[in-house]
Structure formats: C-alpha cells, structure tokens
Amino acid sequence: MAEKILEMQNIRKEFPGVVALKDVNFSVAKGEIHALVGENGAGKSTLMKVLSGIYPFGDYTGNIVYEGKTCAFTDIKSSERLGIAIIHQELALNPYMSIAENIFLGNERNSSGVINWYETNEKAIALMARVGLKIDHTTLIKDVGVGRQQLVEIAKALSKDVRLLILDEPTAALNDEDSDHLLSLLIELNQKQGITCIIISHKLNEVTRISDKITVIRDGSTIETLVRGLDEISEARIIKGMVGREMLDRYPKREPNIGEIGFEVRNWIVHDPMDETRVKIKNVNFHLRKGEIVGIAGLMGAGRTELAMSIFGHSYGKHIRGTLLKDGREVQMTTVSAAIDQGIAYLTEDRKSAGLVLIDDIRRNITMANLKKISRHGVVNMHEEVKIAEKYRDMLRIKSSSIYQLAGNLSGGNQQKVIIAKWLFSEPDVLFLDEPTRGIDVGAKYEIYTIINELANQGKCVVFISSELPEILGICDRVYVMDEGEFVGEMPIGEANPESIMRCIVANERKKVTEDAAAAAAGL
C-alpha cells in the first residue's frame, strides 16, 4: 500500500447550534486522485476548510497528520507552507490584474519589498506552460474566460510548490470542453508531476472517470471509501452511498387537501443579467395547486433560485418572457411590490444578506413588507404594529427576549421564523420558500416544516426549494426536478426517491453530452 500523505482522524466541527462534522476519518495516499462526494451540506467543504486552516486549529477536534507529522494549522498560510493548496468554488482572482500578477498575488517575487518583474514574468510564463495556458501573461483576468481562470488558479497553486491540491467543485461553472481540459490537466499533473489531488464534485461522471478513490460523506460523517480496482465504481453505487437508506421520522405528518390550480407559469424564459446572451431559465412550465407543497429539487446552480426570483417581480434576470396565471387569470408583476400585491411571497435563501435587516428589531422586520396595511395616509400605527409583532412572535414561537430584540442577535432558526412572519403578514396566496431550513438545527427545522404544513392546510400554494433531497421527500406532495435551467422531471411524491430524481438529472446531463457530440459531428 502506498504511503499516506494525509490522514484526518476523528474530525469534529461544530457551528452554533449545528454539528457540521461529526466524526470524520479521511486518508489520502501519496500520488492519488481522491474524490470527496456527498449531498449539499454533508460537510465536504467544511472538511476541506478544516484541512487548509481556514477553520484554525482549536476550532475543531481531532488530528490532522500530514506527511507523517501532526499539524496544527492556524491559518491558510501555514497550510500553504507545507504544500497544501485549496482552490475554491468561487475563484479568488483580482479581475483588474494580469495573469502573472495574479499568480504571484500575496507571494510576490521581490527583494526588500521591490517587485522583480523580470522574475515574476519569467516564472509566470513557465507556470502557465505547465498548466497548458497558451495566452499572453499580461492579459487581465477580466478578459479571460472562467475555464482559463481556473487554470490560473492552478498555476497559482503550483507556484507555491504544492504537493496536495484541493479543488472544490472545479468544473461547476465550466462548459464541457473546459471541464474536459481541466480534468485531463489534473490527470497529467497527477501522473507526471506527482501532485496528489483531492477533488470535490457533484458531477459523478467526472468523479468516476478520474479518481483512484472515492470517499462518501453524509450528514457530517464519512460513510465509505470506494477504491478503484477493489470496489465497483459507478454512479449508481456512489448515489446509494450519498443518499443512504435509512430515513428517520424527521417530518411532521400531514393529510394533504389539494384543491384547484392556484398559480401557473408558462413558457418562462429568463436571461442572465451578467451575460444577456445566456439563457438562464429555459422555457419552464409548471403549476401549483391550492393546499399543495411542491418541491423543486436539483443540484446547486440548477437555476431554482433564479427561477423563483424572476417570477417574484423580476427581481432576477433580464429579457424575461412567459406568462403567469393566478387563479386562471393572467397577471403582470414586473416589480417586487406588484408581486406582493398579487399575493406572491419569496423567502430568500440568504437570510442574512437579503432576508433581514439585522440592525433592526423583530417588530420592524416583520412589518417591513406590508407597512401599508397598518398605516393610514402614510402614517404607521405603531401600537397596531406592536400588537401584530407580538401575535406572530407567539404564533411562530420566535424565541427572543421581546419583539424589540435585534434580528442580528437571534439564532438561525428564529431569524428564519422572523422572515416567515414577515411574509405571512403580507398575506400571500403563493409562497416560494428558498432553502428555508438551511443552516438551522434539527429541532428548528421540524418547527419550520410544521409551519409550512399549516400554510398548505390554509389552502396556500407552497413551493419548497431545497438542496437537501430527504427534506423535499419528507414534506412535499409533488416534485419537479430542475437541471441547468430547465425542468427535467415531475413526479408525485409516491414515485419520488433519491434514485429517481438523480436519474432525471443524470439523464439530462447525458442527453446534453450526446447532443453536443451530435452537434460537433454535424459541424464536421
């Protein structure tokens, strides 16, 4: 057996209220490509942050043994010094600097603070050759495509004499050609230059193609490690590990009472606001029935948030086309306030930066979206406001010292309840809930599910967007599957299971590949 370069033993990491990593054991042999897979929120990224020192020693418990020595990284620099480099999903490049400058950013070639541009450029050119980047080293990053930016990141890592390279979703933002190129490069770096790689990816076809070993993480624990040559390496086998078998009773029971269609979306097309030629939502059609909880499942970046936001008063996207029908009548809502007036509510996935005013108290956060209900001639009735805030605080059991407590001082679950209260107060008929339970603990999740059930029982249409499949399966009545901006499947809850949903996504990805291949062949 090959020598181990890395061994992480009994790693445990907690965030306030949540255990992100329970007991992770993870070892990587020298010279291999090791994939780390798991559902969103399983703890992959957290584990890599522990390894690279972003969560410093002392923030977690357990041991990290690297090249035979127990390490206590205090920051990212201290792990870099030993040859560990991490490339994040969001690239950390400065768009207004050249490739060469970016490669040596924070690690400048200099003598006594004066930069040696000759050496910088010479080394940058050499590094760019190693990653197969055949463009001028003075090109600014903003003029370089995402695929090549990824290569610049790798060149940057190589400049630091990397021996263990960690890539977090390196191909998530790349097209197939760029992905292909990147994966070939990884194999080359691994085989010719002996660099050990850890790759986190959702794209199981890539994982099965390049990795020597695959470790599956679920709910903060390592489940199994599949070794090429010993175990079966297939997408189905990995999915089984990722999803697990047992499903605890974590969801409140409900007898659905489903009525007529309350809201319908037809031929919905949305373009990317950053790149107006790119279609982000591709001709989506769906309907919601009153009293029904409809889940939208999909991987991160499938376009679920963009879909919901574009419907909610065009708050995302450009050149939006399509028809919205509420109770069978066509409605126009091109601004958020118009959408609210039509009885639509959207609970954002990012509660801190887009859901709450953290420096305001609970009361003001609750009434924010519907102040006109408690005001006359533009003057707010503040006594009425206090009563309403108290009502929702009791109703949703928001744990707080009073309605005057600042939203920023509440726990995640209670913050989420404040946002739910805000939208309940706007009296919607259709609610889009985008990751309503992200980052909150199990008990609070249960309470949120109960509230959602209650809303459905009142005859509202509820859309439940989540990256956690078990949750969708646990509380929805019907599931749409979304992938790359389109709906690729619809199933009643009885037919929905992790495998069937994954199959829809995988089938779509595969269809894309064959279509691309066909297009390429036609081009020839």
Added chain:
Amino acid sequence: MNNIAAMFRKNIHQYGLYLNNIATLFRKNIRQYGMLLALIVIMLFFEIATGGILLKPINIDRLIQQNSYILVLSIGMMFCILTGGNIDLSVGSIVGLVGACSAVFSVMWGLPVVVSIVLALGVGILVGMWQGYWIAYMKIPAFIVTLAGLLVFRGFTNLILVGGQTIPLPDLYVTIASKTVPDFIGKMLKTTELGIDLTTVVVGFLCSIVFLFLRLSDRKTRIKYNLVVPKINLFILGAIFYMALINVFAIWLAMANGLLYIVILLLVLIIVYSFIANKTVIGRHVYALGGNSKTAELSGIKTKKVMFLVYANMGLLAAVAGIVAAGRFNSAAPTAGDGVELDAIAGCFIGGASATGGIGTIVGAMIGGAIMGILNNGMSIMGIDTFWQKVVKGMVLLLAVAFDVYSKTKSKSK
C-alpha cells in the same frame, strides 16, 4: 421622622425597580444618552471656562442664531446618511445658490418677498431632484454627484452674483433669521419694561401643557392596546422633567430678546421630520434601505424612489437653510454657506448616525449639531485661535465615532 423612614423602607424595593428601569433604558439607548451626557459635560465645561457667559440668555439667543441653519441642514443630512452612509457635500453650495437666487427674484426682478421665497425653495427642490436623479436612477455614488454639485452650484452662485458682489435682501429674510415674535401679551399687560418677554413665557407654558397632553394620550392608547407602560410615578417624573426643561428654555429666551421666529421654524422642522422618520411608511423605508438594501428591495420597497426623495428633500431643506443664512447675514453673498456641509455631516455622526446607514435619529443629529455649535461658540468666547478650534472639533468627531464603533463591538461580543 420614623414614619418617613418606614415609608422609605416600604418603598425601597419599588425605587430599586425604577432605578433598574432607568438603567435598562439607559443601556438600550447608550449612544443617544451618551451624546446627551457629552453635551451636558461640554456645556458645563464652557459655562465654567467662559465665566458663566455661555448659558447667559443673550448668548443662548446668539448660539441659536449662529447654528440654526446648520441644524436645518443636519436634518436633511441625517436622511441621506440613513440611506446607507451617503452624504451630501453640495449643501453648502446650495445654501449660497439659494441666497443668490433670492436676490435675483426679490431685488433684481422685484418680485414680492413671499413669492421669491417660494421660488427659492423651488430652486432647492429642483437641485435636489437633479442630484437625486443621478444618485438613485443612474447609480452614480452620492459622494461623486454631490462633490460635482459642490463645484457646480458654487460656480453658479458666483455667476449669478456677477463678479462676486454682495446684494442686500428685503426685511422679511432678516425677520425669519433673527427677529422675534412681538410681545403682544406684554404690551397688553404693560410688562414690557420688566425686560422679560411675557409672550414667550406663555407660549412656552402652553407648549409644555400640550406636551403633557400628548404624553398622556399616548399612554392611554398604549394601555388600550395592552402595551407595557412605565409606572405612573416614573411617568410623572419624566413629564415634570421635560415640562420644566421646556419652560426654562422659554424663560431663557424671554430674558434675552423673546421668541425668535427661527426657533419656531426649527422646532416645527424637528417635530415634522422626527414624525416622518419614526411614524411614516416612507421614513421606515429609509431606515430599511440603509439597514440592508437587498432585503428592502426584496420586500417590495421602491428603493430608487426612496433614494430620490431623500435627496430631493435634502435640496428643499438646503434651500430653507439658504434663506435663513441669507437673512442672518442680511444679504446674498458669494461665499455664503461655504464649508457648512462639513459641520452638518459632523453633527449627524457625533449625534449617533451609523456610517453604514440604517441607524440615527433627528434628535441625535440636533444634539450632535448642538455639541459642534457650543464648541464653536464657547471657544470663540474664550478667544481660542480658530485653527485650534478646528483641531478640537476634528478630535471630537473622531472620538465620538470611535466611541460608537467601540460600544458596538462590545455589545456584539456579549
């Protein structure tokens, strides 16, 4: 004697509760009360250092006249800062421009004074809308737009007052800025030669009564809505304190020249704009925008419109300040209002505005403005070099904001 002691013992628990109440109240509003405390300390310091001149009625009168137009600017500036730490650097130039326009309307064109004042206010609103358009709809940073405004409007001021001449203005301008309401009650009762303006005293007393009634009715409504109200004793204590404050202030004015029109104007503006900030939908939208613009937008708040209105309003208030300033100097001058934007901004930040927006009150801005005003006035009386005055004012601003940041990080780590 024994009786009193027994009563005291019986009630000591209750008194303890009051103190507790006051303590929590204080802790919650430490920033505001802290600044009030600082104001009192600074006042006491200069009262002693100037040998009792600072708080003499006639000096209070002068203080008000010196600072009123800056306070008017601070009211508008507070809203700009609330939207997200945006400031308006152009207000000093707008003050100059409005003065110059007033001269054109009333002196050169010979329009009636009231008409020319209305037109001058219109100029302010237009200027504010112009800047608001660039800031809200074209997304140009407020700092840049208003820096450009600072140059442009100062330039226009000089162009209008051809070659930088100073033009005297009609009497009404002077009246607004530095005249008092005639003492008709004093004349009626023939007390004018006593050296105290009876009308002012009476008006002050009536104001304190109105204040008491407002407090009482608020208390009643609160009880009606089953809200928590302070104990009746505490309520009475507070009411007596504020009523006494109002009456003392009125008597002080009465002992100087009487009830200045500018005091009435300023109080009306403070009350109206505090009301807008706290109790109206638009005011709450300003706070929400400054607190988190993304959240505000996703809650259906028309953030661009709010931003536009805030700057249009700043233009209006700058015009009011411009008219007051012109009246105070009895003329339209090319340098009128030069540099006052910085005093107005400093007043807001000293008074507790957050540099990132969403936090701050009109009353706070007034307290901050008063601190700046007293520093100016007190140091001038003491004959301190104006350059040293700048050093002191700058340090006060820095320390006030440092205290703010410090107290915030401390409360966070708790």
